[in-house]
Amino acid sequence: MSFVIAIDGPAASGKGTLARRLAAHYGLPHLDTGLLYRATACALLDEGLPLDDVEAAVAAARSLSLVDFDEGRLRAREMGEAASVVAAIPAVRAALIDMQRSFAARTEGAVLDGRDIGTVICPEAKLKIFVTAAPETRATRRALELARAGEDADYAAILEDVRKRDARDSDRSAAPLKPAADAVTLDTTDLDIEGAFAAALTMAQQKIGGK
Ligand code: DC
Numbered sequence: 001m002s003f004v005i006a007i008d009g010p011a012a013s014g015k016g017t018l019a020r021r022l023a024a025h026y027g028l029p030h031l032d033t034g035l036l037y038r039a040t041a042c043a044l045l046d047e048g049l050p051l052d053d054v055e056a057a058v059a060a061a062r063s064l065s066l067v068d069f070d071e072g073r074l075r076a077r078e079m080g081e082a083a084s085v086v087a088a089i090p091a092v093r094a095a096l097i098d099m100q101r102s103f104a105a106r107t108e109g110a111v112l113d114g115r116d117i118g119t120v121i122c123p124e125a126k127l128k129i130f131v132t133a134a135p136e137t138r139a140t141r142r143a144l145e146l147a148r149a150g151e152d153a154d155y156a157a158i159l160e161d162v163r164k165r166d167a168r169d170s171d172r173s174a175a176p177l178k179p180a181a182d183a184v185t186l187d188t189t190d191l192d193i194e195g196a197f198a199a200a201l202t203m204a205q206q207k208i209g210g211k
Helices: 015-026 034-046 054-062 077-086 090-104 117-121 135-148 155-171 193-208
Strands: 003-008 030-032 109-114 127-132 184-187
Touching: 003 015, 003 117, 015 030, 015 109, 015 127, 015 193, 030 090, 034 054, 034 077, 034 090, 054 090, 077 155, 090 109, 090 117, 109 117, 117 127, 127 193, 135 155, 184 193
Parallel strands: 003 109, 003 127, 030 109, 127 184
Antiparallel strands: none
């Protein structure tokens, strides 16, 4: 059976960095599923359509192509917020399932990160990690990231953003953010990237007996 790693967690928890590190370590392809929701929201905004236009959002989700994402633009703060809105639409989530599952079905395996990978997309994943960190820590990390990229980094606004997204992603009825019953939780509040990666590798070894 192929080696699928599912990484879930709230905004700015460090799950993306961890997923990329694990993918590189095990030589597996990586899919940041947040980009799918961001690209869907971006398509609506580009057409001047409201984010609650279900028909247009589903059409945009169905026509996504993994290869032509403008990551720089999709990773902007407002796009995360807009993505969280379209991600609460059940029909949009349904439209994106096949693309994620076929990515996970590659023979060698894959690493996917998002909110519902362990619960909905890949319930059979060999390793499921639920990455968390205190909201204040996540806001500080995001502010540093933005400042480094030369962008506006107002800590208070970012913290509010983090809390708002946590609430929207956790309280929605369609595939809410929550750990799978068989997920291991990794709290990165007091860990740097190396510490989080080392902890994740230990978890991987315990689950799969090393590789
Ligand atoms: O991981 P991210 O910040 O790029 O995700 C942006 C938004 O997309 C997030 O607030 C909720 C949504 N999302 C989701 O609902 N399910 C996923 N698997 C990934 C992201």
